[in-house]
Amino acid sequence: MSHRPPRHVLFMLCDKVNVLDVTGPLEVLSQPCRLQADAPPYRITVASLQGGLITTSAGLRLDTVPIASVEMRSVHTLILPGGGAGYVPFAPQALVDWISMHASGIARICSTCTGAFTLAATGLLAGRRVTTHWLAGANLLALDPSLQLEADALFVADGKFWTAAGVSAGIDLALALLESDLGHQTAMQVAQRLVVFLKRPGGQSQFSQALRQQSQEGALADLHGWMAANLQRELSVAQLAEQAGMSVRSFARHYQRKVGMTPAKAVAAMRLEAASQALAHSKRPLKAIAADCGFGDEQALRRAFQRQFGIAPASYRARFAA
Structure with missing residues (x-):
């Protein structure tokens, strides 16, 4: 029986890289190689421009x-971890230039956390859907305003470019890559071995909306x-603009630019966050939670949870109740 040649996965590192941005996806992708030791589905290389020891942000x-020792024609997937101090570009220009030179020959190019800055600096992401750590979104858009930032996503795939959100979302991304390559059953087996969700049932949002917005x-x-x-109020754009002391048009434009989403989406996200917290930390009836969080009625609350999380509010409570 013939076996498919292993996909060559290349991690490109530079100093100050985040440890988990490297080791999270690395652990995920190495698991099926241990499960299928006779025919490992991946060949993994961890490289840097010069080779040798790289000092991570944690020390x-x-x-x-050294990247010069890697046969680039064999590389199927490139992974660019994030890191550095603050949520700004940290990779050297030499790495950006190297990516630009070799990108056309690589089938799949991925970034985790602020690794998106490295990829964006090449211009390859221009006009594409992307995500990054939620604290870094505004800085990423400043680097390339043409990017379609999906600020609340754990990961985004647009063509051959995959971007993941902050730190642990690299694990979510790697599981999605694995599922795409090897199928649902293998991905689920790996997720179970690592004691993580294949797809987080708590929702595909990378952060608490209330915390992010209030920052x-x-x-x-x-x-x-x-x-x-005041989530129980209507919270229309007009009402929010009035509260902010701005015209509706100016407010909507200013809000989108600063927050990275429309006011309506922000309100919906905050309501969902509040309802999630109420379900997890109280025994109040669904009807009361729906009213307090601005859903109006229980049915609207159920629809919102099913649409966002894929489960009913009662199931969410059963799984996450404190």
Whole structure:
């Protein structure tokens, strides 16, 4: 019986890389190689421009091979981990240039966390759907305003380019790659071995909406605090604009630019977050939670949970109740 040649996965590292951005996806993709030792589905290489020891942001040193020793024609998937101080580009220009030179010959190119900055710096992501760590979204758009940022996604695939959100979302991305390559059963087996969800049932959002939105400075921070305290109200764009002391048109434009989503989507996300917290940390009836969080009735709450999480509110409570 003939076996498919293993897909060659290349991790490209540079100093100050995040440990988990490397080891999370690496652990996921190495698991099926242990499960299928007679015909491993992946060949994994961890490289850097010069080779040798790379110092991670946590101080741990990882050994790498020099990229010059890698046969690039064999590389199927490139993974660019994030890292550095703050949510800004941290990779050297030499790495950006190297990616630009070799990208056309690589079937799949991925980034995790702020690795999206490295990929965006090449121009290869221009106009594409992307994500990154939720704290880094505004900086990424400043680097390339043409990007279609999906700020609440754990990972996004647009053509051969895959981008993952902050740190642990690299595991979600790697599981999705594995499922695409080897099928649902193998991906589920690996997820079970690692004691993680294949697809997080708590929703595909990478952060608490209320926490993220209330971290905004100035007028929007005050507005988001008011929104969180008044979810049972209508919270129309006109009402929010009035609360912010702006015209509707100016408010909608300003909000989208600062937050990365429309006011309506932000309200919906905050309501869902509040309902999730109420289900997990209280025994209040669904009807009362739906009313307090602005869903109006129980049916609307059920539809929202089914659409976002794929499970009913009662199932969510059973799984996540404190």
